[in-house]
Amino acid sequence: MTDIALAVENLSFAYGAKKALDKIGFTVQSGECTILLGPNGAGKSTLFSLITRLYDSRQGRIELCGYDLKRQSLKALAKLGVVFQQTTLDPDLSVSQNLRYHAALHGISRKAADKRIQEELERLDMFERRGEKVRLLNGGHKRRVEIARALLHKPKLLLLDEPTVGLDMPSRQAIVEHVHALVKQQDLAVLWATHLIDEIAADDSLIVLHKGQIKAKGKLTDVLQATNCADAGQVFQKLTQNPEEQKYPAGHKGSQV
Numbered sequence: 001m002t003d004i005a006l007a008v009e010n011l012s013f014a015y016g017a018k019k020a021l022d023k024i025g026f027t028v029q030s031g032e033c034t035i036l037l038g039p040n041g042a043g044k045s046t047l048f049s050l051i052t053r054l055y056d057s058r059q060g061r062i063e064l065c066g067y068d069l070k071r072q073s074l075k076a077l078a079k080l081g082v083v084f085q086q087t088t089l090d091p092d093l094s095v096s097q098n099l100r101y102h103a104a105l106h107g108i109s110r111k112a113a114d115k116r117i118q119e120e121l122e123r124l125d126m127f128e129r130r131g132e133k134v135r136l137l138n139g140g141h142k143r144r145v146e147i148a149r150a151l152l153h154k155p156k157l158l159l160l161d162e163p164t165v166g167l168d169m170p171s172r173q174a175i176v177e178h179v180h181a182l183v184k185q186q187d188l189a190v191l192w193a194t195h196l197i198d199e200i201a202a203d204d205s206l207i208v209l210h211k212g213q214i215k216a217k218g219k220l221t222d223v224l225q226a227t228n229c230a231d232a233g234q235v236f237q238k239l240t241q242n243p244e245e246q247k248y249p250a251g252h253k254g255s256q257v
């Protein structure tokens with residue numbers, strides 16, 4: 001039986017006359033890291049704004065763990081953890097204070113929150129830093145705190161909107177490894193927007209978004225086969241830089257759509 005954490009069906013969105021998403025559809029399973037790859041302007045942030053209900057779409061449907069985002073918003077959103085592109089921590093509060101505040105917003109008791117905060121910070125090697133003001137942390141450590149925060153209420157789906165932008169290589173690597181470990185150990189579903197090819201692991205799934213349309217989706221190995229490419233970098237180039245020449249057989253496993 002498949003365990004679908006996120007289902008997007010026939011979703012479209014426009015800013016006035018400007019179409020940002022055009023009838024896209026895909027699923028993200030539990031225990032799977034799905035990389036959303038797309039150049040600037042592809043529609044990644046728009047998609048995330050729809051999944052988090054920052055925006056509302058009149059066309060299409062989004063389900064989180066079987067809950068319709070429009071009709072069962074609270075139940076659906078309770079399944080979701082998000083790390084936004086821009087940091088949203090309060091720099092003048094300590095790590096613990098930031099996390100307790102977030103836990104309180106989710107209705108988690110102080111005692112339960114402290115237990116969850118310890119678990120998540122220890123997993124990220126940040127528990128010793130819990131009393132420090134966020135302002136004093138480096139970019140990589142701030143990101144770790146944001147990931148811990150996004151997981152406090154035990155969501156089934158974690159959305160990551162380019163969480164490694166601006167980080168040095170070791171910090172990026174640490175986050176990539178941590179997220180992939182979570183997927184395996186916690187059976188978490190992850191949708192990770194990036195344009196950094198080296199963040200993709202061999203057993204990840206891939207969605208290539210370009211100009212509001214999905215150009216390919218499926219397990220990385222299947223997409224490579226369908227597009228006749230050697231690696232994700234080639235797939236990205238082929239599908240986003242030469243749109244007129246992208247015709248692959250329909251129905252091919254992991255093919256373009």
Ligand SMILES: Nc1ncnc2c1ncn2[C@@H]1O[C@H](COP(=O)(O)OP(=O)(O)OP(=O)(O)O)[C@@H](O)[C@H]1O
Pocket residue numbers: 015018019020038039040041042043044045046047
């Ligand atoms: N507020 C807005 N008003 C008008 N057009 C917008 C607005 N926000 C985004 N767009 C347009 O919608 C399309 C999708 O943009 P979006 O920000 O979702 O892409 P993205 O993949 O997240 O890009 P980036 O990687 O640069 O953040 C682009 O053509 C963009 O110019």
